[in-house]
Amino acid sequence: MKSKFNIIFNSALLIIYTIVSILLFAACNKREEANPTPPAPAAVKIAEGYAKGADVKIEVWANEELFTGYNQLLFALYDSNSGKRITESHIRLNPVMHMKTKSHSCPKEDPDKTAVNELFTGFIFFTMPSNDKENWTLETQVHNLANHKFGTAVFDIKVAETVVPRKRVIRKDGAVYWLGYYFPEKMKAGVNTFEIVAFTKSKDNLSFIPAEKLTMKFSPEMPAMEHGSPGNENPSHSKGGRYRGKVNFTMTGDWRLNLDVFDGENTSLGKHFFDVTVK
CATH class of the missing domain: 2.60.40.10 (Immunoglobulins)
Structure with missing residues (x-):
């Protein structure tokens, strides 16, 4: 009698376990569908880092590797606590070429404060390439309009001279x-x-x-x-x-x-x- 009871009990447990597993699998799939991995904004990720004072993670993207000439850059901003995309922010760009005896900037256009398709678009006209002894940095200042905090991230970036001048x-x-x-x-x-x-x-x-x-x-x-x-x-x-x-x-x-x-x-x-x- 006990043996028969154990068989029935174990069978019931197996059925319950199977049902729970199916439900959990379905729930996970739904969560993955609700939060799909976003596509890359462009072909090349130039840099990423944190503007810590503003609680913002910054990703810098471009359609190609940076070059001497007029470059379009795309900025994806995330709340560094929740991971949610930020769609309103003041962004100020400060590209700097560090040379042996001096440093200088170059022409640039800061992004608008409102993102388009969750991306902020800016432009930088790099006037010379990087080399082993001279390098570019991109200081990105952020005013997070969601929490009214300010922060700055500084990225080391490489700029190449093009074979065909641009x-x-x-x-x-x-x-x-x-x-x-x-x-x-x-x-x-x-x-x-x-x-x-x-x-x-x-x-x-x-x-x-x-x-x-x-x-x-x-x-x-x-x-x-x-x-x-x-x-x-x-x-x-x-x-x-x-x-x-x-x-x-x-x-x-x-x-x-x-x-x-x-x-x-x-x-x-x-x-x-x-x-x-x-x-």
């Missing part, structure tokens, strides 16, 4: 201009919106400011095929030293963006170009 330096009558380019979307055959970005030094020579009074005449060409394209628009100033235009790539391959640059309407700053590859 910046131009123009010197004219004591003034210096830095030009770069930016495509908001991946380049493709057809009409593309693009931006030429331009910066200069302030009158006291201590900071970089947008060059907002330039005029540009633009013509693309495909050197290997010896032809240009119709339907292009000269870059015109939109804001903050950004000059927005349109280029019509009629086919894939190597293209040259030719620019005739003027300070105002009449003072020529010379002819310049950027080479790009459309895939």
Whole structure:
């Protein structure tokens, strides 16, 4: 009798254990579905760390490794206690090149205070590459609007010189201009919106400011095929030293963006170009 009871009791325990295991497995799956791992904001994680005073974890992302020229950077901010994404914050960027005898900054644009798709977007125009004895740091100051705390994180970053130049330096009558380019979307055959970005030094020579009074005449060409394209628009100033235009790539391959640059309407700053590859 006892043996029969034990068999029934053990069978009941096994059934209960099986049901509980199934329920726990289902609950875990639901939690995983409710909190999926977020996709990477971009192709390359540049750095990560904590702005401790603000209780914020910072991830810095970019679409490619950092280079001399105009770089877009994406900042993902997390509450360092809860792990939740932060979508409103003041972020101030301070890139610094540390050289043997001096240090200097470079042109930059701080992100807006409100994130788009949980990401804060900023831009930095690196004027020179890193090397074994000279390096860049990126000081990122954060004002966490959720708790009104301030904090700073400092990242060591590497900046490479590109094989095909992505910046131009123009010197004219004591003034210096830095030009770069930016495509908001991946380049493709057809009409593309693009931006030429331009910066200069302030009158006291201590900071970089947008060059907002330039005029540009633009013509693309495909050197290997010896032809240009119709339907292009000269870059015109939109804001903050950004000059927005349109280029019509009629086919894939190597293209040259030719620019005739003027300070105002009449003072020529010379002819310049950027080479790009459309895939």
